[in-house]
Amino acid sequence: DVKVTQSSRYLVKRTGEKVFLECVQDMDHENMFWYRQDPGLGLRLIYFSYDVKMKEKGDIPEGYSVSREKKERFSLILESASTNQTSMYLCASSPLAEQYFGPGTRLTVT
Amino acid sequence: DQQVKQNSPSLSVQEGRISILNCDYTNSMFDYFLWYKKYPAEGPTFLISISSIKDKNEDGRFTVFLNKSAKHLSLHIVPSQPGDSAVYFCAAANMDSNYQLIWGAGTKLIIKP
Numbered sequence: 001d002v003k004v005t006q007s008s009r010y011l012v013k014r015t016g017e018k019v020f021l022e023c024v025q026d027m028d029h030e031n032m033f034w035y036r037q038d039p040g041l042g043l044r045l046i047y048f049s050y051d052v053k054m055k056e057k058g059d060i061p062e063g064y065s066v067s068r069e070k071k072e073r074f075s076l077i078l079e080s081a082s083t084n085q086t087s088m089y090l091c092a093s094s095p096l097a098e099q100y101f102g103p104g105t106r107l108t109v110t
Numbered sequence: 111d112q113q114v115k116q117n118s119p120s121l122s123v124q125e126g127r128i129s130i131l132n133c134d135y136t137n138s139m140f141d142y143f144l145w146y147k148k149y150p151a152e153g154p155t156f157l158i159s160i161s162s163i164k165d166k167n168e169d170g171r172f173t174v175f176l177n178k179s180a181k182h183l184s185l186h187i188v189p190s191q192p193g194d195s196a197v198y199f200c201a202a203a204n205m206d207s208n209y210q211l212i213w214g215a216g217t218k219l220i221i222k223p
Binding site for chain 2: 004009031040041042043044045048090091092094096097098099100101102103104106
């Protein structure tokens with residue numbers, strides 16, 4: 001079974017803090033993705049990566065950065081958290097089209 | 111411009127009946143389609159997929175139908191069970207574009223006992 005883990009299920013941060021969300025997959029997948037999910041908006045792609053040290057912007061990259069130093073790990077960084085970044089953050093990995101998701105991190109920025 | 115649309119935000123179905131969830135797309139380059147199910151506070155889980163060379167794919171209680179000329183696909187769940195209550199997302203991909211998925215906004219399915 002594919003396993004995708006995320007560092008925290010729930011996180012509360014203050015405005016202006018730097019936030020790190022980590023994602024680890026154990027299936028040697030090339031592709032990894034970060035999404036945010038908000039009610040009525042579905043899943044919106046923030047960043048994705050097709051290889052180590054490689055990253056591509058998704059639909060809503062503003063205010064975020066990513067790091068992929070190892071194949072199994074893909075980190076999402078909020079440089080200076082803002083209240084409009086309160087959301088559910090989902091990490092996924094995939095060998096091809098089918099993506100496997102982690103449990104998500106519910107981030108609240110106050 | 112939404113390329114994948116799920117026009118029904120929610121759907122309520124009696125237990126034991128058929129649930130039909132719909133999805134429309136605009137990009138004729140999409141050639142692979144997937145359905146995911148999501149419970150609250152969990153990540154989405156893959157349900158079923160279909161390639162554009164087929165018009166139907168079945169897996170147990172779940173069947174996906176694809177109508178390429180109408181750019182429409184649907185997910186049928188028969189019979190519906192209480193555990194099927196969840197949000198269902200439709201996603202589409204162009205297999206030449208690095209497998210990036212384009213997602214619909216989701217439909218919340220409620221199965222009534």
